[in-house]
Amino acid sequence: MMNKIPKGWEVKKLGEIFNIVTGKTPSKKIREYFNGNIPFVKPSDLDLSDYIENSEDTLTQDGFKKAPFIPKNSVLVSCIGNLGKKAILKQNGSCNQQINAILPNSNFDMKFVFYYIDIIKPWMKQSASATTISILNKSRFEQMPFIYPNLVEQKAIADKLDDSFAKIENAITNLINAKENLKLYKQSVLKSAFNGDLLPNTSPTHWEVKKLGEICEITMGQSPKGENVFENSQSLNGLEFHQGKICFTDKFISKSKFITSDIRKIAEVGSILLCVRAPVGVINLTERKIAIGRGLCALKANNQNNNFLYYYLLGLKQYFESKATGSTFSAITLNIVKNCEIPLPPLSEQNLIVAEIDRRFAIVDKTLNLIDKSIQNAKNLKQSILKKAFSGELRSEI
Structure with a gap:
C-alpha cells in the first residue's frame, strides 16, 4: 500500500463507498440448483482474466434464488485462503462464501477498483485472521482504506x-x-x-539395433520395509548424501529421504533413473550414489556412451506410457524396459x-x-x- 496520498486524492473506508456482499453456496444436496446458465464464481475462477463471463460452476434460476444476487460489473475478491484474487463479473451472477463482491457505484470506475486490489493486498494479508487459513471477513474487508482521485x-x-x-x-x-x-x-x-x-x-x-537389456545394467528399485529406516530431509531433492548415509528416492517429486540401514538397490553416479510407475517414462540422471524405491529403475550402459542412452530415452516417454498397465496406477515391468530397442552407432x-x-x-x-x-x-x-x-x-x- 502507498505511504503517501497523492495530492487531490481522497481516502475512505471501502464500506463507506461501496455495498459489499459476501457470497453463499446453495445446498449442494439439491441437484436442481446447479448446472444452469447463471455464473456461480469460486476463487479458482478468479485471476484467470480481468473479466468473468462464464464460470466453472453455474446455477439454475432456482439455485440463483438461494444465493446472493451479484450484479454485473461487480469486482469479486477472494477473502479466504489465497487473498486478493480478483475479477470483474461481466453478467449478473453469484459467488461462494470465499468471495466478497464490491458492487458497482456509478461515481467510481470499477476497473480502477479492480486494479486497486493489487495495491491493497499487503493490507489484506496483515488484516486477515491469524488461523491456518487466512480469512478476511466482510466487516474487516469493509474497513479497507480506499484511496482514489x-x-x-x-x-x-x-x-x-x-x-x-x-x-x-x-x-x-x-x-x-x-x-x-x-x-x-x-x-x-x-x-x-x-x-x-x-x-x-x-x-x-551401419548402426545396430540392440535391446536395452543387452547393453545396460538395469536395476529395479525396492523400497525398504518400515518407516524407521528413513530420516527425512527438508530440501535436498533426492540426490545428496546426509551425514554419510545414502539418499533414497521413490519418485523424483517425492521428498528426500535417507537410508539409515543397508539396502542393495543402489543407483551409481551417472545412472539413468526411469520412472516405471506413474508418472511412467520420466527420466533423470543421478549426480550422487542413490538408493531407489520400486517406482524407479536405474540403467547404466556398458561400453557405450551413457549420455547417448540418456538422450534416446528422453524421447521414449510416450512409448513407455503405451506399454503401461494397471488400474490403480500405471506401471511398466522389467521385461518391457529390457526389451526396449535402441539404434546404436x-x-x-x-x-x-x-x-x-x-x-x-x-x-x-x-x-x-x-x-x-x-x-x-x-x-x-x-x-x-x-x-x-x-x-x-x-x-x-x-
Whole structure:
C-alpha cells in the first residue's frame, strides 16, 4: 500500500463507498440448483482474466434464488485462503462464501477498483485472521482504506493500465511461445540424432539395433520395509548424501529421504533413473550414489556412451506410457524396459552425436534462461507501473 496520498486524492473506508456482499453456496444436496446458465464464481475462477463471463460452476434460476444476487460489473475478491484474487463479473451472477463482491457505484470506475486490489493486498494479508487459513471477513474487508482521485482521473488511470498491461501480456505471450518453439527444437534435434541426420559424417546404415537389456545394467528399485529406516530431509531433492548415509528416492517429486540401514538397490553416479510407475517414462540422471524405491529403475550402459542412452530415452516417454498397465496406477515391468530397442552407432559416432546434442542444448538452455528472466522482468514491470499509477506518478503520462 502507498505511504503517501497523492495530492487531490481522497481516502475512505471501502464500506463507506461501496455495498459489499459476501457470497453463499446453495445446498449442494439439491441437484436442481446447479448446472444452469447463471455464473456461480469460486476463487479458482478468479485471476484467470480481468473479466468473468462464464464460470466453472453455474446455477439454475432456482439455485440463483438461494444465493446472493451479484450484479454485473461487480469486482469479486477472494477473502479466504489465497487473498486478493480478483475479477470483474461481466453478467449478473453469484459467488461462494470465499468471495466478497464490491458492487458497482456509478461515481467510481470499477476497473480502477479492480486494479486497486493489487495495491491493497499487503493490507489484506496483515488484516486477515491469524488461523491456518487466512480469512478476511466482510466487516474487516469493509474497513479497507480506499484511496482514489476523481472519476475522470480514475478512468484515465484504468485506461493507461489496460493499455500498458495489454502490451506487457502480449510480450509475455510471445516469450512463452518462443519457449515452446525452443522445446520443440530440442525434440527435433533428438529425432535427427537418432535418425542419423544430425551430423553429415554419421550414417544409420551401419548402426545396430540392440535391446536395452543387452547393453545396460538395469536395476529395479525396492523400497525398504518400515518407516524407521528413513530420516527425512527438508530440501535436498533426492540426490545428496546426509551425514554419510545414502539418499533414497521413490519418485523424483517425492521428498528426500535417507537410508539409515543397508539396502542393495543402489543407483551409481551417472545412472539413468526411469520412472516405471506413474508418472511412467520420466527420466533423470543421478549426480550422487542413490538408493531407489520400486517406482524407479536405474540403467547404466556398458561400453557405450551413457549420455547417448540418456538422450534416446528422453524421447521414449510416450512409448513407455503405451506399454503401461494397471488400474490403480500405471506401471511398466522389467521385461518391457529390457526389451526396449535402441539404434546404436559405434562408440566413436555416439560420442560425436552426444557432443553435438550437448552443444545445441547448451545454446537452447541459455536462451531459455534469458527468456525466463525476461518474463520475470515483464511481471516486475507490471508491478512497477501499478505502484506509479496509485502514487499519482502517471499523471504526466495520461
